[in-house]
Amino acid sequence: METWTADTTMLTDTDRNSKYDKALEAMAKGKRVLDVGTGTGLLAMLAARHGASKVIACETYGPMADVAQATLERNSMNNTISLIHKDSSQLTLEDLEGKPATLVVSEIVDSELLGEGILPSIRDVMKRLASKDAICIPCRASLYIQLVRSPLLRSWVDLNDCSIMETAIFPKDVQDAIHVEYKHEVHVDRIANELEVASEPMCACTIDLMHIPDTIISRHHCHMKVAGQSAIDGVIMWWRMDLTNDISITTQPDLIDQQSESYWREHWLPLIHVLKQPLSVEPYKTNSPSVNITLCYDDYSVWIETEESQPCTSTSDKPLSVPRHNFTASPISLSRHRLSIVNNTQYKLTLCKALENVIHSCRPASVRIIGFGCINLAVLAAARMPDVEQIIACEEQYSVELMRVATRRNNACLIIGETELEVTLADMMKDNEPKATNFHFDVVVAEPYFSSCLEPWQAAIQLAKNIKAVKRWLLPSAKVFPKRITLCCVLVEFVHFHRTHQRVKEACGFDMTAFDDAVHRKGILPTVCHLWEHKHTLLCQSQEIVSFDFMEIDPKWKPTQTKHTVFADKCGTCHGVVVYVRRYLTEKVVLDEYTPEPGYCPYKQAVFLLDSPQPVKPGESLSLDIIVNPLEETVIVDIAEP
Numbered sequence: 001m002e003t004w005t006a007d008t009t010m011l012t013d014t015d016r017n018s019k020y021d022k023a024l025e026a027m028a029k030g031k032r033v034l035d036v037g038t039g040t041g042l043l044a045m046l047a048a049r050h051g052a053s054k055v056i057a058c059e060t061y062g063p064m065a066d067v068a069q070a071t072l073e074r075n076s077m078n079n080t081i082s083l084i085h086k087d088s089s090q091l092t093l094e095d096l097e098g099k100p101a102t103l104v105v106s107e108i109v110d111s112e113l114l115g116e117g118i119l120p121s122i123r124d125v126m127k128r129l130a131s132k133d134a135i136c137i138p139c140r141a142s143l144y145i146q147l148v149r150s151p152l153l154r155s156w157v158d159l160n161d162c163s164i165m166e167t168a169i170f171p172k173d174v175q176d177a178i179h180v181e182y183k184h185e186v187h188v189d190r191i192a193n194e195l196e197v198a199s200e201p202m203c204a205c206t207i208d209l210m211h212i213p214d215t216i217i218s219r220h221h222c223h224m225k226v227a228g229q230s231a232i233d234g235v236i237m238w239w240r241m242d243l244t245n246d247i248s249i250t251t252q253p254d255l256i257d258q259q260s261e262s263y264w265r266e267h268w269l270p271l272i273h274v275l276k277q278p279l280s281v282e283p284y285k286t287n288s289p290s291v292n293i294t295l296c297y298d299d300y301s302v303w304i305e306t307e308e309s310q311p312c313t314s315t316s317d318k319p320l321s322v323p324r325h326n327f328t329a330s331p332i333s334l335s336r337h338r339l340s341i342v343n344n345t346q347y348k349l350t351l352c353k354a355l356e357n358v359i360h361s362c363r364p365a366s367v368r369i370i371g372f373g374c375i376n377l378a379v380l381a382a383a384r385m386p387d388v389e390q391i392i393a394c395e396e397q398y399s400v401e402l403m404r405v406a407t408r409r410n411n412a413c414l415i416i417g418e419t420e421l422e423v424t425l426a427d428m429m430k431d432n433e434p435k436a437t438n439f440h441f442d443v444v445v446a447e448p449y450f451s452s453c454l455e456p457w458q459a460a461i462q463l464a465k466n467i468k469a470v471k472r473w474l475l476p477s478a479k480v481f482p483k484r485i486t487l488c489c490v491l492v493e494f495v496h497f498h499r500t501h502q503r504v505k506e507a508c509g510f511d512m513t514a515f516d517d518a519v520h521r522k523g524i525l526p527t528v529c530h531l532w533e534h535k536h537t538l539l540c541q542s543q544e545i546v547s548f549d550f551m552e553i554d555p556k557w558k559p560t561q562t563k564h565t566v567f568a569d570k571c572g573t574c575h576g577v578v579v580y581v582r583r584y585l586t587e588k589v590v591l592d593e594y595t596p597e598p599g600y601c602p603y604k605q606a607v608f609l610l611d612s613p614q615p616v617k618p619g620e621s622l623s624l625d626i627i628v629n630p631l632e633e634t635v636i637v638d639i640a641e642p
Contacts, residue, residue: 006267007039007064008519011504011512015263016249020107021046021508023137023243027103028052034101034129036088036121037108040515041068042507044081047105055080056096060087063518070514088121091129100131106138111185111251111269112302113141113239119299123212135210140242142206143302144252145235145295147199147224152191152600153234153274155343156336157182164348164377165384167406174405179333182276183303185269187533188236188253191600195255198232199224204295219296219305226289231278235293235304238270264496273304332398334375337530337602338449342377344602347591352381354585355445358481359387362442368392370473371445372466374399378445378481383410390414392428392441394421394466396451425473441473444480444550453633455528456581456593456606460485460548461633467550468557480550482583487546487635488592491566491574491622492607495535498575501527501609525636526606531578531594538596539568539616544582545626546635559629566624568616576609577624577637608637 010016020043029051035044038057048055059065065085072078084095093100104125108116122136157180162169170178188195205220226232240250253270281289294305334342341347355378359367366389371379374396380403382388391413395403400417407413416424428439448463467480503520504512545564568574580594581603593603614622625638 007515008502008504009266009500011040011042011507011515012499012502013263013265013267016265017042017508019243019247019249020105020137023247024105025050026244026247027135027137031103032056032096032099032101033103033105034058034096034125036104036106036125037116038068038083039064039107040512041071041077041081041083042510042512043105043107044068044083045072045075045077045510046508047103048077048080052103054082054097054099056082056084056101058084058086058088058091058095060085067515067518070517071510071512074511074514088125088129091125093129096129100134101125101129102131102134104130104134104136106136109141109239109241109268111267111271112183113143113241114297114300114302117300118209119207119212122209123214126210126212138241138243139210139245140206140208142240142242143204143237143295143297144201144240145204145222145224145237145293145304146197146201147226147232147291147293148234148236148272149196149198149228149230150194150233152194152340153272154278155340156184157274157276157339158343159339162339162342164380165352167380167384169342169375169377169380169406170402171405174402177332177402180339181333181336182274184272184274184336186272188255188270188272190533190535190598192255194599195236197255198226198228198230204237204293205297217296217298219294222293222295224291224293226281226291229281229289231280232275232291233278234275235273236270237273237295237302237304266497266500271302275304275306279306332402337604338375338451340600340602341449342375348377348381350589350591351377351447351585354589355381355481356385357586358443358479359385362387362479367442368440369443369445370394370441370470372463373446373449374451375403375449376446377449378447379403379413380406382443382445383407383413388412392416392424394418399451421469425470439473440475440478441470442475442478444470444474444478446481448482448485455526455633455635456579456604457487457546457628457635458633460581461630464548464550464553464557464630468553478551482585483587484547484549484584486544486548486582486584487579488542488582488594489545489564489566489577489579489624489637490542491539491568491616492576492578493537493539493572494575497529497534497536497607498609498613526579526608528604528606530601530603531580531605531607532599532601537570537572538578539570539572539574540566541569542580545579545624545637546628557630559627559631561625561627564624564626565621567619567621569618571617572615574610574614574616574622576607577622577639578605578607579635579637580605606635608639610639 024046028047033047033052033055035057038059044055044057108118110116159170159175238251242248251268369391371393379393393415397417403415448459453459503516583591623640627636
C-alpha cells in the first residue's frame with residue numbers, strides 16, 4: 001500500500017478533528033448516521049461516541065476499508081458500527097437495515113472543495129437514503145476569491161514570451177498543442193512576498209449541501225473593486241465549510257487575514273487560478289477601478305471565467321459523472337515549474353554563457369553536438385551558435401515536433417525521438433563513409449530535464465545512461481554540458497512538514513495504529529517535495545555526497561554504497577536529511593536546485609525523514625549510508641539513528 005500522506009496529515013489535523021468532534025457531539029445523539037466515505041472510520045466512531053442510535057459507514061477503496069475494519073476492531077466498535085465496502089451510489093435502503101438516515105456525515109472534499117465528488121455523492125444520498133428532515137454535516141460550503149498581481153504567476157503559464165538567444169521556444173503555431181495548467185494548489189503564504197493583493201476578499205458563492213440542485217454548471221458573477229490600474233494576473237480561492245451553523249473549517253491563507261495564523265494543512269490548500277491572459281482593469285463610472293469575474297462550478301470542478309476567456313460550451317443537462325479535469329487531453333503538457341524555468345531570464349543567460357564557453361573551447365572550430373532531454377534549452381541555445389556544425393537532439397517522443405518547429409530555420413539541427421537514436425546514428429555512419437571511423441560528437445548537451453523523472457537525481461542518472469549508449473561516438477576529449485552533477489545533503493528541522501509521515505497513534509482518543517501499520521515505512525524512502533512550501537531551518541552546511549562525472553562513468557556502473565558523516569552547526573531538532581541537485585555547468589559555473597532563501601523555487605528536493613526526531617547541538621553528527629542504484633534510478637539515504 002502506498003503511503004497516504006493526505007490521510008496522515010488529516011488524522012493529525014487537530015483543528016479538523018476537534019471541530020468534527022464538537023459538531024457530532026451537538027448533532028449525533030439519537031440519530032441514524034450514515035458516514036459517506038468513512039476512510040479510517042474516525043467520524044463514524046465520533047458519531048457512535050456521541051450517542052447515535054445507529055451508525056453505518058461506507059468506504060469504496062478496498063485497502064482503506066480494511067484499515068477502517070481493523071480500526072473499529074481495535075476500538076471495540078466493530079459491533080457498534082456497520083462498515084460496508086461499497087461506494088455510496090451502490091448503497092440501498094436494505095444496506096441501511098430498511099430505515100433511512102437522519103444524519104449524513106462526510107468529508108469527501110479536497111483543496112478545490114468539489115474534486116472528490118461531494119456534490120453528486122451527497123445529492124444522491126439525501127435523495128435516496130435519507131429521511132425528508134435529515135441533516136447533513138457539513139451543511140454548507142462557501143467559496144471565496146481575492147485578486148492578485150504577480151510576475152511569478154505569469155511565468156507559470158506564459159508561452160508567448162518564451163525565447164532563448166532570440167529563438168522562440170513555443171512558436172505561435174504550436175501553442176494550441178500545449179496544455180498549461182492554470183489552477184494550482186499552493187501554500188500561498190510561502191509566496192506572499194511575490195503577490196500583490198489587488199482587491200478585498202469576496203464570498204463568490206455559498207452551496208447548500210442539504211439541498212443540492214441538479215444543474216450541471218453554476219455561475220456566480222462577481223463585480224470586484226480593484227486597487228490600482230494594472231492588469232490582474234490571478235485569483236486566490238479558498239473555502240469555508242460549515243459543519244453546523246457555528247462550527248466551520250476554512251482553508252483561508254494568512255495572506256488574507258494577517259491578524260491570525262491559519263492552521264497548517266498539507267491535505268487542503270488554497271488554490272491560485274492564474275488567468276490565461278492578464279485581465280485589464282477598467283474604470284467604473286469615475287474613480288473606482290473594477291473587474292468582472294465569474295466563478296463557475298459543476299459536480300467536480302471549480303474554474304474562473306472572465307470577459308476575455310472562453311466560456312464552457314457543455315450542452316448536457318445532467319451532472320457530470322466524472323471530474324471535468326479528466327476531460328482535458330493534450331499531446332504536450334508543461335508543469336508550472338518547467339514553464340517558470342523556461343521563463344527565467346537569468347537562468348537562460350547563465351546557461352547560454354556557460355555553453356558558449358564550452359563550445360568555444362572545443363577543437364576543431366566546427367563542433368558536432370548531441371543533446372538529450374525534453375524541450376532541451378541547451379540544444380536551442382547551441383542551435384544559434386556559429387561554431388556549431390551539426391546538432392542531433394534526442395528528444396522525448398511527445399516533444400519532437402515542438403522542437404522541430406522551434407529549430408526549423410536551422411538546417412544543421414536534426415530533432416529525433418528516443419526510439420530513433422540507434423538507427424539515426426547508424427545511418428549517419430554510412431553517410432560519412434569512408435570517413436566513418438572519424439565520425440564523432442564533440443559535445444553532449446543537456447540541462448538535463450526529462451519529464452518522466454520524478455526524483456531529483458533521476459535526470460542525472462538518465463543522462464548518464466544516454467551518454468553510455470553513445471560513448472563509441474564520442475571523442476576521448478569530448479565534453480559534457482553540464483560537466484557533472486552532484487547530490488548535496490543537509491540536516492533540516494521542519495515546523496510542520498515532518499507530520500506528513502509521522503505515526504498517528506491516536507486521534508480524538510481513538511487508537512489509530514491500524515492505519516500506522518498499513519502505511520508506515522522505515523525512513524529510508526524519500527518524500528519528494530518543493531521545500532520552499534514548508535517552513536524549515538537548516539542545521540548544517542550542505543555537503544556533497546554523490547557525484548555523477550559523466551565522462552568517467554564505469555561501463556558496468558553497478559550499485560554503490562558509501563558512508564558520510566554530517567555535523568550540525570546549530571542547535572535544533574533534526575527531522576531528517578534534505579537531498580538536492582547541484583549542477584556544475586562548468587568547473588566555475590554552478591547552479592544549485594535549492595536555496596534556503598524564502599520564496600518560490602521550481603526544483604524538487606528529496607527528504608529522508610527520521611523515524612524519531614533527534615535533538616542536535618553544534619558538533620554533533622549523524623551517520624548516513626548512501627546507496628545509489630543506477631539500474632533502478634534510485635538513491636537511498638539510510639540515517640543511522642541513536
